[in-house]
Amino acid sequence: TGVCVTCASHVCYMCVTGVCEEVCSRAQINSCSDCIRTGPFCAWCQQLNFTKAGEQEAVRCDTVAKLRTRGCNGEDIITVINHRTVVKDQPLSQTFDQKEKEPVQLRPQEIRLKLRPGLPVSFSVHFKQVQGYPVDLYYLMDLSFSMNDDLQNVKKLGNQLFTALEAITQHGRIGFGAFVDKTVLPFTNTNPQKLQKPCDNSLVACQAAFGYRHVLSLTQSKEQFRIEVDKQHISGNLDSPEGSLDAMMQATVCGDRIGWRNSSTRLLVLTTDAGFHMAGDGKLAGILEPNDERCHLHNNLYTSSSNTDYPSVGQLALQLEKQNIQPIFAVTDEVYDIYQLSKMIPKSVVGRLSADSSNVVKLITDAYNIRLSLSSKVTLTHGPLPENVQVTYSPKCDDPGPSGGSTGVCNGVQQGKEITFEVQVVSSSCLSSPQTFSISPLGIKDSLTVTVESDCDCKCHDKLQGALHPHCSFQGTVECGMCRCTEGFLGQFCNCSSDRRAQTESCRRDNGTECEGRGTCVCGRCQCHSKPSGTFYHGAFCECDDEQCDYHLNELCAGKGKCHCGKCQCNPGYEGDACQCAVSRESCTRNGAECNGRGTCKCNACECDSGYLPPLCLLCPSCPDPCNAKLSCVECLAFDVGPFKKNCSVACSSVSHQKVTHLGNARHCELKDSEGCWVRYRLQQLVGRDRYSADVLEQRDCPPSLVAIVAASVASVALVGILLLLLVKLLLYMRDLKEFRRFENEKKKSRWAQADNPLFKNATTTVTNPTFTGE
Incomplete structure (x- = not known):
């Protein structure tokens, strides 16, 4: 068997017994050009009579080695190389x-x-x-009020900047630009007086509010740089984020104004102590027009600052790459993390700027050289x-x-x-x-x-090219070894007339529909129809459809295989009906056994045999209790008794046992054997079907003899009788004691009845006779 593997060159090889060889898939091959387009190792044999009678012409398409094995001459093998x-x-x-x-x-x-x-x-x-390659460095500075001390230092650093640039190249130029923010609310105070002098401190020289101003085009003149930078004054705005991206976009797209050279390393240095506004922030000022990435400098001032939104980082990155400009962000510690944009802006570098910008020259030098890898990567x-x-x-x-x-x-x-x-x-x-x-x-x-x-076409060298050929029954021409029949003739050798049909029995599979209803039977062979999608049915009976395989996540064969004749042929490393599973046995395997020998692993999950349950094919809870099922084997193996006594080794070959002195607290079986003795044992299911290991307690609990039982019964009855007599005696004694105590109490009470009560008078009865007259 072979496994198709894809190498780094996107070419598929077939590995057989550890040796990789070229492969060629021959699905839907009708011509030499089809063969060439099928795969990089497919070649075509144009040799006449290469195919057998009734054999499809697709066998002409295969690897060079296999075509030679089938008997194709080397000069008749057509292939295409790069x-x-x-x-x-x-x-x-x-x-x-x-x-x-x-x-x-x-x-x-x-x-x-x-x-x-x-x-x-x-x-x-x-x-x-190139050594000494020109460098154009455009210095873009934030002139908001918080950068006042930085501006004073930059005015003094002109000579140092040029000295550092000369150490890099003899052909260096420096330019200068400044920015603050859009001159609209809520970014800048639009009071006319504040627009002219936005700084709060009246003692500080302050210039009118602006978005971006181009001050000095790229030049080699130190004096010109010093003069133009000396003219600059601080300005101001309301919020902390500045219009950095606006300024960078204009400095990038206005190449003719900035003076970028065609042959130079272009560096754009941005110095600021604040974050940046980005696309969408302009809506706060009612600016809905997106940034158009065009130059809008008039008299060196950005004129569309109040009309178009800030650019996004993605827009700026696209223009920087297009213009081959490498940005260096020289920013303070507070916003250092904000300008970490190297993933979006390739080759951008961030440096930590001191509070007064005194280290900007060293930062630029380090960024250009190896330390920050701008020029070395x-x-x-x-x-x-x-x-x-x-x-x-x-x-x-x-x-x-x-x-x-x-x-x-x-x-x-x-x-x-x-x-x-x-x-x-x-x-x-x-x-x-x-x-x-x-x-x-x-x-x-x-x-x-x-x-x-x-290069997808064959360059065949057929003999008698263009003429009727005897190989084609003089009813067609030969093209790359195949017959192209003239009108009115059909078949592999143009030997069938189009006005008569051969018998159709050979075009029926299992006496079914002719060519499965998907083709036409011509000369005893099916010519398959095309589908609406443009593909063809194929197969001897047009029974194969390469678009009717299983789907997974709305992808045919999960995108991890090819559909062939209704079944997915998975790429190496995948399996399943829809190639949806990566080949793995990890979830199926425990202790080296796959599914415990009671199932098969598919899609990294066990498909268990009947009577067992996933995930590892253990005995199901509702299945028969193995304690009862294995009792007969346990008693014959451990105690040589029971129904399997005479045939124990054969009947109980799937059960192994050992006697132990105790079973611990783990769950175990406790049943009566055939002699009425209690047998205690613990079963462990082994890998495979119906295989167990039994730990059997070495002593059984058997019932005593009949005499002992009778003696014990009589003794028990006598003991119970004695206990009952003692109980009755005790009850009688308690009753007599109670009566005696009551008698004593009554006796004591009788002494009070003998005394005379002085208050007691006997009853007096008077009888009168109404008829007595007294005489």
Whole structure:
């Protein structure tokens, strides 16, 4: 079996027994051109009679090795290779010479590639930064009131700036610009008096409020720089964030006003002690027009400051890259983190500015030199690529940096040292027309123009080209070994007339519909129809559809495989019906056993056999209790009793056991065996189906003999009788004692009845006879 692996060059190989070989997929091949477009290793055999009777012409398409194995002669094998032509390759310049129009720092300058789809081509790009290359440094300063002491220092630092620039290059120039903020509320006080003098301190010379002013174009004159900077005064505004991005955008796009040279390293130094307003903040002042990234300087003053919004960082980054300008943010500690924009603005550098800007010269020097890697780091990248074209870089230098698919990085590159990048270009499909893109180092104007076109057609050398050929029954011509029949004839050898059809039985699968209803039976072979999407059904009976596979996350075969004949053929490292699963056994495996031997691992999850439950195929709670199921084996193995006594080794081969003195507190089985004895044991399920290990308590609890039971019963009855008699005796005694005590109490009370009560009088009864007259 083989596994298809994709290498760094995007080319697929088949690994068989550890050896990688080229592969060629032959789906939907109807011509030599189809074969060439299928894969980078596909070749075409134009040899006549290469195919057998009834065999599809697609077998002509395969790798060169397999075609030769099938008997195709070497001169009849047609393939396409890449072609690389260097159109312009001027040598690299050694030093900068003002007499030269443009120094050369990158070679070659123009190259033309003719690519076969899927087959990569490599070439070398050389870069060397010219010694003494010109530097243009534009100093952009925040003139809000808090920068007053900084301005005084900058006025004194003119000579130092030029001295530092001369140490870098003999061809350096410096310019100067200033900014504050938009002159509208709520950014600036719009009171007419405040607009003319926005500073609070009346003793300080203060200039009128402004957004951005271009003060001095790039110049080599120290005196001119000193004079123009001396004229500058502080200004003011209301809020803390300033219009830094507005000023940087104008200094970038107004190249003719600033004086940027075509051949120079362009540095834009921004000094400030405040953050910046960005796109959207202008809405606070009712400014809804987005920044148009155009120059709006009139009399060196930014005139659209109050009409258009601030630019976004992305807009500024795009223009800086387009103009090859490298920004240096010299900012105070309070806003240092705010200006960490290197991810959005490539090659930008942030330095910590002292409170009075006294260290600005050292900061600029450090930023340009190796410490901040502005000039020592070379990043090679490309512009917008044509569709389906990919470019990768491999730096060949002493300190290669982290390189991705779209960049190549070399660190610690000194001026005058040549470095090389290996560039690889591959086109995944045929291009309709030649396409062009550029490769250049970031911040450097030099570039390499690459023109890419596709080579997707075969150049066959057929004999009797264009004439009716006997191989085609004189009813067609030969093109790349295949017959192209004249009108009225069909078939592999043009031997079938179009007005009569061959028998259709061979076009029916299992006596079903002719060509599955997806094609036409011609000369006993199915010619499959195309689908609305433009693809074709295929197969001997047109039974295959390469768009009817399972989907995952709305992607056919999860985007990790190809659909072939209704089934996903997954890329290496993926599996599942829809190639939705990365190949892994981690969640299925414990102690080296996959699913405990009671299931199969699919998509990194166990599919358990009947009676077992995921995730690791353990016995399900509702399944029969293994304690009862394994009792007979336990008693025959451990105590040689029970129904399996005579056949224990065979009937209980799946159970292993050992006797132990105690079972601990873990859950265990406790059942009566066939002799009525209590057997205690603990079962552990082993890897595999119905395999257990039993720890059996070495002593059983068996019932005593009948005599002992009778004796114990009689003794128990006698004991109970005695206890009952004693209880009755005790109750009688307690009752007699109670009666005696009551008698004693009554006796004591009788003594009081013998005394005479002086207050007691007997009852008197008077009887009168009404008839007695007294006589």
